[in-house]
Amino acid sequence: MAESENIVAETAEKIFADLADAQTINHDKQGAWKAPLWQALTEAGLPLSWVPDDLGGSGASLAEGFSVLNVAGRHAIAVPLAETMLAGWLLTQGKIASPEGEMTVLPASPKDRVTLNADGSLSGRARGVPFAKDAKHFAVLASGTGGISIALVDAAKCRIESSIGLGGDHNDTVTLDKVQPVTTKPAPKGFDQTTLMLMGGVVRSLQIAGALEAMLDISVRYSNERVAFEKKISKFQAVQHNLARLAGENAAALAAATSAADTIVNAKSLDNDAVFLEAAAAKIRCSEAAEKGSGIAHQVHGAIGFTIEHILHRYSLRALAWRDDFGSESYWAVELGKLVADRGADELWPLVASR
Amino acid sequence: MTAALRFDPIRLPEKCEQLRKEVRAFLAEEIAAGTFDPHAPNREDNDAPEFSRRVGAKGWLGMTWPKKYGGQERSFLERYVVTEEMRVANAPTRRFFVADRQSGPVLLKYAPEHIKMDILPRICRGEVCFAIGMSEPNSGSDLFAAKTRATKTDGGYLINGTKVWTSSAHIADYMIAIFRTSPPTKENRRHGLTQFLVKMKQPGIQVNPIGQITGQFEFNEVVFTDYFVPEDHVLGEVDGAWKQATSELAYERSGPERFLETYYVLTELVRAVGKNPDTRSAEGIGRLVAQVHTMRRMSVSVAGMLQAGKEPVVEASIVKDIGTVWEQQLPHRVRDLAAFVEETATNRETLEKQLDFAIKTAPKLTIQGGTTEVLRGIIARGLGLR
Numbered sequence: 106m107a108e109s110e111n112i113v114a115e116t117a118e119k120i121f122a123d124l125a126d127a128q129t130i131n132h133d134k135q136g137a138w139k140a141p142l143w144q145a146l147t148e149a150g151l152p153l154s155w156v157p158d159d160l161g162g163s164g165a166s167l168a169e170g171f172s173v174l175n176v177a178g179r180h181a182i183a184v185p186l187a188e189t190m191l192a193g194w195l196l197t198q199g200k201i202a203s204p205e206g207e208m209t210v211l212p213a214s215p216k217d218r219v220t221l222n223a224d225g226s227l228s229g230r231a232r233g234v235p236f237a238k239d240a241k242h243f244a245v246l247a248s249g250t251g252g253i254s255i256a257l258v259d260a261a262k263c264r265i266e267s268s269i270g271l272g273g274d275h276n277d278t279v280t281l282d283k284v285q286p287v288t289t290k291p292a293p294k295g296f297d298q299t300t301l302m303l304m305g306g307v308v309r310s311l312q313i314a315g316a317l318e319a320m321l322d323i324s325v326r327y328s329n330e331r332v333a334f335e336k337k338i339s340k341f342q343a344v345q346h347n348l349a350r351l352a353g354e355n356a357a358a359l360a361a362a363t364s365a366a367d368t369i370v371n372a373k374s375l376d377n378d379a380v381f382l383e384a385a386a387a388k389i390r391c392s393e394a395a396e397k398g399s400g401i402a403h404q405v406h407g408a409i410g411f412t413i414e415h416i417l418h419r420y421s422l423r424a425l426a427w428r429d430d431f432g433s434e435s436y437w438a439v440e441l442g443k444l445v446a447d448r449g450a451d452e453l454w455p456l457v458a459s460r
Numbered sequence: 461m462t463a464a465l466r467f468d469p470i471r472l473p474e475k476c477e478q479l480r481k482e483v484r485a486f487l488a489e490e491i492a493a494g495t496f497d498p499h500a501p502n503r504e505d506n507d508a509p510e511f512s513r514r515v516g517a518k519g520w521l522g523m524t525w526p527k528k529y530g531g532q533e534r535s536f537l538e539r540y541v542v543t544e545e546m547r548v549a550n551a552p553t554r555r556f557f558v559a560d561r562q563s564g565p566v567l568l569k570y571a572p573e574h575i576k577m578d579i580l581p582r583i584c585r586g587e588v589c590f591a592i593g594m595s596e597p598n599s600g601s602d603l604f605a606a607k608t609r610a611t612k613t614d615g616g617y618l619i620n621g622t623k624v625w626t627s628s629a630h631i632a633d634y635m636i637a638i639f640r641t642s643p644p645t646k647e648n649r650r651h652g653l654t655q656f657l658v659k660m661k662q663p664g665i666q667v668n669p670i671g672q673i674t675g676q677f678e679f680n681e682v683v684f685t686d687y688f689v690p691e692d693h694v695l696g697e698v699d700g701a702w703k704q705a706t707s708e709l710a711y712e713r714s715g716p717e718r719f720l721e722t723y724y725v726l727t728e729l730v731r732a733v734g735k736n737p738d739t740r741s742a743e744g745i746g747r748l749v750a751q752v753h754t755m756r757r758m759s760v761s762v763a764g765m766l767q768a769g770k771e772p773v774v775e776a777s778i779v780k781d782i783g784t785v786w787e788q789q790l791p792h793r794v795r796d797l798a799a800f801v802e803e804t805a806t807n808r809e810t811l812e813k814q815l816d817f818a819i820k821t822a823p824k825l826t827i828q829g830g831t832t833e834v835l836r837g838i839i840a841r842g843l844g845l846r
Binding site for chain 1: 548745758775835836
């Protein structure tokens with residue numbers, strides 16, 4: 106990791122440590138921590154990391170932004186930082202300036218579509234949109250007769266059916282019924298919904314890897330404190346081996362997610378086999394790791410980890426919830442499997458070895 | 461905070477791709493000439509001394525070693541490319557693989573100069589085969605329970621005892637083995653073992669083949685009876701073998717052979733399902749490809765960190781743990797999906813034969829070179845649990 110990435114990531118780390126302490130948040134039923142945290146993130150320019158200065162952002166590099174997301178995952182933060190970053194990135198693809206405040210992107214699922222109508226309005230329904238209820242604006246990818254467009258939409262003009270997702274954060278259905286966007290611009294050549302889903306998938310993969318690192322850390326710590334049968338449970342071989350497996354899942358998620366992020370950082374275009382393989386594989390493998398890893402973390406914690414008072418669920422349930430955003434592992438596995446089959450058996454190894 | 465794991469997204473440098481083309485072209489020629497069948501993964505039983513020499517002539521053995529010993533002074537990442545291409549092609553690497561990966565580096569570090577000058581160039585030429593003498597009838601994972609004695613005598617040592625599960629001992633020219641030179645001490649049960657270079661095919665050594673469940677005779681029992689090893693064949697510190705084992709293990713544990721052992725069944729499955737797989741087959745293949753890609757990225761990352769002079773001991777153990785578990789499960793997952801392959805698939809018989817062999821091979825993968833249980837113990841220590 107280059108030094109500049111470390112500085113941005115360290116800034117994020119410090120803000121989370123100061124203003125997003127998991128224990129404090131877990132006991133704060135009123136959500137009083139939210140506003141100061143968002144304020145601090147905004148002042149540091151983090152939500153618009155991926156937006157250049159002339160479009161209203163802080164102009165950080167892709168790599169710096171990815172490192173922030175990994176840190177955000179480690180803290181499993183419950184504000185739309187990742188979503189606003191992704192929305193800003195999408196708007197930037199259309200050379201649209203980003204507004205202030207919370208944003209999210211839609212569609213957030215490969216199966217949903219938003220249509221750009223002939224009169225310039227947008228119609229469609231997007232399910233499972235993270236933090237839609239908390240967002241002031243949406244960055245929307247829409248298709249029309251003229252091709253793919255990117256639009257900035259005022260959230261107040263859309264119908265939002267609010268719902269709380271598996272991770273405890275808003276996961277809403279957004280309906281656009283001939284909504285006039287603030288701005289619409291054509292998407293760059295080759296940019297389509299798959300591109301957005303792959304980028305969103307890498308964002309979630311990095312967050313899952315971060316959450317697994319936190320789960321490993323608190324599980325190791327707990328096992329070194331908790332005494333049963335007159336010794337620390339960390340001294341039991343069965344517990345040690347479970348934690349070693351959790352470390353393995355953490356390692357796999359970290360390797361897959363950072364490799365995919367690195368691929369996007371260095372890609373001339375996002376429309377190629379390398380980006381597809383890396384991003385799809387990251388989402389698949391990180392989602393699998395989320396299941397196996399969070400299962401072990403809970404097993405190590407026993408009943409205490411199942412209580413709402415304990416912080417473990419903040420990481421475990423978010424990691425599990427993130428599997429569903431921007432295409433689940435099942436969805437991407439089918440897509441990747443189809444690509445591999447289409448290329449043929451003798452092209453599989455060359456594809457894997459090309460990375 | 462637990463010490464964070466590192467898997468830097470290391471890429472193979474550009475010059476590796478040229479090398480990869482050369483290796484692929486070489487292997488294609490060998491296949492065309494009938495040296496081996498890439499669809500018949502019985503490399504363990506396929507001793508190919510001439511092939512070994514031709515690989516040596518290409519400069520692909522000992523390629524990271526100093527030129528004065530016959531090496532090429534190339535990087536570990538270049539060696540990585542050669543290793544993975546050979547593995548995926550099911551090339552018959554048995555004769556040189558151990559010497560190139562493990563024994564050569566041990567000699568480089570611990571052997572006296574005249575032995576290095578004698579043996580290393582011959583490894584590089586693909587002329588000599590090595591075995592590793594670790595396990596004994598009552599000492600497997602617990603390496604430090606080894607009892608085979610090396611008793612001091614005039615000008616060297618007399619060896620008495622038995623090694624077991626010794627791969628390739630029946631064709632090997634040399635073995636690097638650990639023998640007991642002193643009893644363990646109260647303070648350190650690992651004390652008292654010494655590493656030796658042993659010349660095979662000599663009086664005093666009897667090699668007895670042991671059949672395996674795959675039908676092969678890859679490993680052996682090796683019995684030493686008053687076998688004489690000269691003084692200068694001691695490798696490193698007398699009684700101090702335990703200090704020497706750890707750093708090399710990272711190389712041994714994290715290479716492509718730790719997750720590609722049964723990879724061929726995945727290729728054959730893709731061939732069998734054809735261009736338009738049903739949803740279940742596509743999903744199954746997609747997951748397996750995502751998993752093997754991730755394994756390889758982890759493995760390359762460790763290779764890159766090693767090349768950069770870091771010591772990713774825990775990361776390397778993780779690669780072997782999840783890599784070997786993966787390659788062990790792979791034939792079973794492929795079998796699940798093969799159940800839906802059309803009867804008309806032209807390679808159906810090949811796939812079935814491969815699955816048969818891979819399923820028989822699978823149990824050993826999490827045992828050889830450090831069991832899953834030992835690896836998880838090492839990872840647990842790295843996590844601060846022991």
